[in-house]
Each structure stands twice: as C-alpha cells, then as structure tokens.
C-alpha cells in the first residue's frame with residue numbers, strides 16, 4: 001500500500017502539531033525555521049518522530065536541503081519508495 | 084541574497100550585544116593569574132574555580148609539572164611537524180604505550196585534541212556506504228565528525244535503547260551488509276548522566292554494529308582503575324573504540340583513540356585530522372604520560388565524587404531545581420529564564436565563584452544551566468563557599484525564597 005503525497009503531508013502535519021506552539025496554519029510552503037520558528041535541534045526531534053511514524057531511516061545528511069514542509073513531504077515519499 | 088558574508092551572524096551578534104557589560108559578561112572574562120587547580124585571580128579578586136573539568140587537579144601536580152619542565156628543556160617548545168613528518172618523538176610513542184597499558188588494548192593513537200580524535204575517527208572509519216548512529220545529545224565534536232565524513236548519519240533518542248534498536252533494525256532491513264558505527268559517550272557532560280552501556284552495546288552487537296565510546300568526561304572518574312564508564316559497567320569487551328581527551332582529568336591537552344581492532348594502525352595512513360596537523364609539544368606529552376600513570380595508581384575518584392555529592396546535596400537542600408544527581412562530578416542547577424541565568428553568572432563571578440553558564444543549543448532539552456564541574460582538589464571549605472554564594476545569589480535573584488526568621492530559629 002503506497003501513500004499519496006497528500007496523505008504523507010497530512011501525517012506530517014499531525015506530527016508537527018506538538019511543535020507548532022503558535023498554531024500557524026501549515027502549508028507545503030511553511031518554512032520550519034521561519035514560520036514555525038523551530039531551531040535545528042527541534043527539527044531533528046521532529047525528524048525522529050517522522051522516522052518512527054513511517055518506519056523509515058531519514059539521514060541527518062539531507063536536513064540542510066529541507067527547509068519547508070513540502071520538501072520534507074517529498075523526501076519522505078522518496079524514502080518510502082526506496083524502502 | 085547578500086554580498087555580506089557576515090550578515091548571517093546578525094541574530095547572534097544582536098543577542099551577544101544585549102549581554103551585560105563589564106565583569107558580568109560571561110564571554111569576556113579572563114584570568115589574571117591562576118593560583119592552583121581551584122583558584123585564580125579574576126577582576127582583581129581571588130576566585131574559586133567551580134567549572135574547570137580539572138577533575139583530578141592535575142594541572143599543578145608536582146610530578147606532572149616536573150616531567151613537563153624536563154621535556155621542555157630537553158626537547159624544546161614544539162615539534163613543528165605532523166606525526167607523519169618530523170613530529171613523532173620517542174615520547175609520543177611512549178605515551179601511546181602508556182595508553183595501551185592503561186586500557187589493556189593492543190593499539191593507541193594520540194591526536195592533538197579530543198575534538199580532532201572524534202573528527203578523525205568518525206569521519207574516516209565510516210565511509211560513503213556506511214552508517215554512523217549517534218545519540219541525540221552527542222558532543223559537537225561527534226556531530227562535526229559526522230558532518231566531515233561521507234557516511235549516512237542517523238540519530239537516536241538520548242540514552243534510549245529501544246529507540247536505538249528501532250533505528251538499527253531499519254538500517255539492517257534496508258541494507259543488510261552495511262558497516263555501522265554506533266557512537267556513545269560514557270558520561271554526558273552537561274548533566275553528568277551515564278549511558279546505559281550494557282543495553283546499548285548489546286543492541287549494537289545484536290545488529291552487528293561497531294561501538295565507539297567517548298570517555299572524555301569519565302577517564303579517571305569512573306571504573307576501578309579509572310578507565311571510564313565502560314569499565315565501571317563491565318562492558319569493555321563490547322566496545323570497539325574508546326576515545327578520550329587529556330584536556331580534563333589528565334590536566335593538559337590532547338586526544339586519543341584506543342582499540343583492539345587488528346587493522347587499527349591503518350588509521351595513521353588515512354586519518355586526516357591525525358596527518359595534517361602538528362603533533363603535541365614534548366612538554367604536553369610528558370605531563371600527559373605522567374598523569375596517566377598517576378591516575379592508574381591513585382584513587383582520587385572517591386574524593387571527587389564525595390565533593391560532587393556535597394555540592395549537589397547542598398544545592399538541592401536550599402531549594403534549587405537540580406539538573407544533576409551527584410553521581411558524577413557535575414553539579415548543575417536549572418534556571419528557567421535565560422536572562423536570569425546570565426545575571427546569575429554575573430553575580431557569582433562578582434561573589435568570587437566562577438561557574439559555567441551553559442545555554443541551548445549546547446544543553447539538552449533547551450535548559451539554561453549554572454553548571455559546576457568539581458575537582459578532587461576542591462576542599463570542603465571551597466564547596467561550602469560555593470554553596471553559600473549560590474544561596475545568596477539565588478535569593479537575590481528571587482530563585483529561592485527568603486527563609487523566614489521563624490524557620491531559622
């Protein structure tokens with residue numbers, strides 16, 4: 001069973017909720033560091049949740065290229081495809 | 084986009100510029116004179132050093148100083164060369180022999196700092212097809228070793244065996260033949276908590292991974308002969324690489340890695356932070372060698388841990404929120420508000436106690452800490468002096484309630 005991009009996006013939004021202290025509306029263009037004001041450590045903690053939710057390995061190496069929720073979603077989709 | 088390379092630093096500069104001026108600025112303080120491992124003159128005032136990592140008080144040990152002075156006179160101020168080119172003296176080899184004896188291992192490589200040992204070993208051992216799996220609260224040198232190398236980097240929840248197990252299982256599921264290096268620390272320096280090495284090494288071995296333990300803060304402090312937490316927890320045979328530093332218990336500077344891996348010596352030929360930097364000066368090598376001998380043969384551990392327990396208990400008793408338990412040489416109180424933490428540091432230095440102000444992101448769970456690292460060289464009088472000042476400043480800044488007259492009576 002493969003998840004659609006939208007399903008992945010929705011699941012990631014769910015995981016972001018506890019980190020979204022200011023209740024910002026999340027879109028694919030939401031930038032972690034700017035819109036959600038998450039520091040790099042918090043993004044790593046979120047990444048850990050994503051790994052367990054989707055049962056994938058998300059290497060820290062790709063973090064510098066992931067600024068937005070949409071980029072995160074695409075990365076998860078790719079990693080799921082390679083599983 | 085900007086042409087200004089420095090623009091990206093504006094946020095941190097703004098924060099820096101909002102710090103108090105003068106004596107109370109934690110980033111401009113310097114020591115006019117160092118009187119002993121535990122005292123210095125700062126701002127013209129005799130000050131108790133409460134956060135030095137000088138766990139054994141080795142910096143002024145008479146035998147270490149004598150060895151360093153002899154080496155300085157005999158061999159000069161520096162080697163001016165890398166270990167590969169002109170920079171290996173007999174004494175460097177002797178230091179490596181001493182490390183092998185200390186740990187009972189077949190191999191030892193000395194680096195110019197512990198930071199470089201982590202950079203070099205992690206970045207070199209784990210290649211492009213391999214994985215490095217690190218604890219979330221790892222020291223910067225471990226994160227930087229990962230950044231410098233080409234391996235896939237995976238992070239697990241601090242000291243959480245189940246979380247590590249999940250990650251290793253996933254890596255093995257997707258990549259059954261990958262080389263995996265799990266990197267742990269014996270003692271995590273901010274809060275002094277030990278890694279549960281029994282569980283973590285067992286899980287790593289179950290998944291056929293190598294284990295590296297950074298014992299920077301545990302050499303001399305834990306284990307029957309001071310080898311660290313792996314010795315204390317009885318799992319040395321499960322650990323493939325131990326990294327350490329001479330900059331704390333050993334009282335000087337330098338780093339090392341010891342191992343029983345048959346091909347370990349190959350690292351001397353490929354490890355860039357070993358090859359492309361000058362080797363340690365002879366005086367440093369001499370004092371490190373002497374200090375290792377002393378650490379192996381004297382037990383300062385109970386004195387050190389007794390000191391730490393006294394400070395931890397005292398701080399807890401007067402009502403501070405504690406980050407530590409007293410089972411390591413670290414004593415840290417948690418200060419919720421960052422500006423109060425900065426002010427706390429300033430008041431302490433004015434009262435004659437130099438503690439460490441530790442702020443996020445260098446701290447776990449974004450804590451603001453007033454952190455002390457104790458020394459076996461501290462006297463109970465010095466610890467009681469620290470306690471008196473902590474209590475005084477805590478009340479002054481409203482972190483502790485004033486004790487009422489009746490409670491005192």
Ligand SMILES: Cc1ncc(COP(=O)(O)O)c(C=O)c1O
Nearest residue numbers: 196197198222272299328330337
């Ligand atoms: C866990 C850990 N590893 C490595 C180092 C680096 O040691 P050195 O001071 O020798 O570079 C430190 C010191 O800050 C440390 O705490």
